[in-house]
Amino acid sequence: MAGVLLSRTEKVFIIDGVKDEYRSDGRSTIDYRPMELETNVVSHASGSARLRLANTDILVGIKTEIDVPKPDKPALGKIDFFVDCSANATPEFEGRGGEQLANSISNMMQRAYQSPQAFDLKQLCIFEGKQCWKLYVDILILECGGNLCDAVSLAVKAALFNTKIPFVKAALMDGGNIDLQLSDDPYDSKLLDVGSAPLLVTLCKIGNKCVVDPTAEEEKCSSVSLIVGVTGNRKYYSDDDTEELPAFQPKCSAISMHGPGSITTTTLRNAINQGIIAAVCLDEALGKTVVRERRDIEKFKRHSYGFLK
């Protein structure tokens, strides 16, 4: 993040390295640093996840609430993103310092989740036109070590995968109002279909090439980055391997540019293609991990770690 100073020669070293597709820690332009994930870490939330990527630490909690659907979209539920940049991450976030960053991330997430091909809000519908679920996705940035967007989108998808929505046992019509009876049993709940939820990939333009997962030093060498939201593949998130799924083609659900610089059309083309390749890799890795975790829990093989250890 900000506060990193680099000398001119260090910048040259980094830029030349990107040109050679060999970054200063040996990664190529589409390699991510190793990440660590744990879901179900917050007991009061319907779903939660914590993700660590190098020095970036993200905690996502999802709360559910019953709401009235929008009149023009009676059959759809609602999803809301809220990012909190706590001053724990860097002292710059103190007061309203992190507000701009928080807004831009939550905006980007909202846009990426907008298309029904990315996230189907129909599954949140309870009673068409009258009642629906509203998901509050609260994203807490505990530590900020660059590449926030990617980490946030991964953590959100993992948390949504983990989210349990209670079944509705009965509904009573009382005049125009509906009384819902929810199941109290925590095991009597449904999971969301989040396979197609989008992941964001930040492509940092350094020299004439773009890299994913930039370090703070690399971010300093670039004036513009492109954020691409790419829809996920259901295949990686289903427990059942035999289930037949239609052929998958990754689609862009949102694109936006950050930073004061500009790019040429060729760079844009290459960056979008590169972003999609990276997103597919990310999606597969995330899917494998969360499915593995779920299987472990079912077999009681795993116990929770949380913030200790």
Add this chain to the structure above:
Amino acid sequence: MTEHVSIRLASERVNHCVSSSNDTPRFYTPGEVISGMQDFMRGHGTYVEEDCLKSSVAGVMQKVNKLICVRPLKSRYVGEIGDVVVGRVLEVQQKRWKVETNSRLDSVLQLSSVNLPGGELRRRSAEDEQMMRKHLKEGDLISAEVQSVFTDGSLSLHTRSLKYGKLAQGVLVKVFPSLIKRRKNHFHNLPCGVSMIIGNNGFIWISPKPQGMMVDGNEDEIINYEMQPVDSTDREIIARLKNCIAALVASKMMLDDTSIMFAFEESLKYEEVKELLDPEAMLDIAFLTQHRLNNIMEE
């Protein structure tokens, strides 16, 4: 790690501990009584209250004759005269540069303790003052030696030797200063073909070996030379060294040229440098290095 992305679960986290012996040293916590005051001297990390010497930080006790210090693991650099440091210029001030050296206060490099082009001995003129930013500007990295320590603990540096001065292309790795082993020599030309400066302050500079010094060249030539792209073999070695150091640091092992070189040699079994980012590979390397170091100790 051959694929592009690896996401592991928290339950699969690697424990980086490589210490083979089970005897942990005695730890002190702030406020804990170390000893009576009678025959000891108060050092860093301690204070005196009611005739007792107490610890002010959490860490291990060190005793040199009568001086008692408590050293925390995470501490800022406490400079000593003659230390080699790597620092970054933060600010150009009147007749001096402010340099960040990871110590509690920013260090100072006086214009008078710098070798200026055109001979060792000459007076610093007003022109030199105006040219300061041409010599070193904000963000530049330097290697230097600690000349003296001010009363408030801030350091005064000097670069009055050819081996010190501005650093060109390379990579800076920051580690805890307490992990750096004090040695006679902190400048190393490693057998693998790159050079390394292990600053006492925890800043380690890895750079390609200079191809013959260019002291006499004019300024444009020097700049041109500095901007030459580094070739890919050097780049790979630098990246490998950087990841090896990260592996040793993750396991809290002491750093000097021997341990780093051992780690480098052990890491060669991983063909791709990026494999070394994987926690398991890091632990493996740290473990093997520890093993080799133990063997040497026994001999």
Add this chain to the structure above:
Amino acid sequence: MEGRPRALLERGLCSAVDAQWLMMMMMMMEGRDCLKSYDEVYSGLFDEKGHRKDGREMKEARAMYARGNFVSQAKGSSYIEMNKTKVVCSVFAPREISHQNEFSTVGQLFCEVKFAPFSCHLQRQPHVPDAEEKALSVALRKALEPTVCCHLFANFQIDIFVYILENDGACLAAAITAAGLALANGAVPMYDIITASSIAIIGDKMFIDPTEREEHLALSSPETKQNHGVITMSRMHGLKQIADFRQIGSLDVDCILKATDILEEECNKIVPKIQMILVRYINNGIIQQKKLAEAAKEREAALKIKMKEWSSSIIKISD
């Protein structure tokens, strides 16, 4: 229209939710087509000949009317009209950044986009900027940053205000183009002229310069897995650089790349218009200046003659 439900609410004849519902329903009857099925709305976008409702071809952008010097108090200003989308932009002179501790070596842009309360079907809250306005403001700043020579006014900020009088789609594109024109009009140093264009995609149909209806439909979802979405791109013509690129919806790569090419062309088409307006504005200024200079000369000549007369009369008197 809205009076009736509100009155019912006040009299306690219906609940607040119902009142909101009624209001919405009435609005729908009026213009929106929320009650129709997706296919009905979709076919409603075209007329019998397969043209768009407003008579345009698919590839045809709306005719643009633009002018500079719209607000006399501002340093630079502009007005752009694309049929029913009407945008005013004004730029104010650089001023020192207030409430800032650190010195910034580059200047900053402060952008604010506001919708007029009567600009859309929905009633907008005046004074409080809503989420859409905030998002548009950020997008506008991002698009303008690469084109303004920010290093020339360190520690200063330029205020750019955009007021959307009427919104009938492609308002961000119009706002960016208008802001670019206003900046140039206000003689703020710029690297290049910036223009923006928008496209809405539904299936294999690409609506260039979409109206609000087309935009709305492109963002809402068909049941099928077809492409849908809106892209807005702003471009610096001479430098051949993309200053900002925003996409929303769900599109595959080929579609995005194809749309990019089309948008590039559309952006380029606007450039000569903007250039012409600027040149005309300067030309007018020069003509004005010449006129003033001539008038001054005439006055001077008249004065000289007078002087001569006077001096001769003085001489006569002294004789």
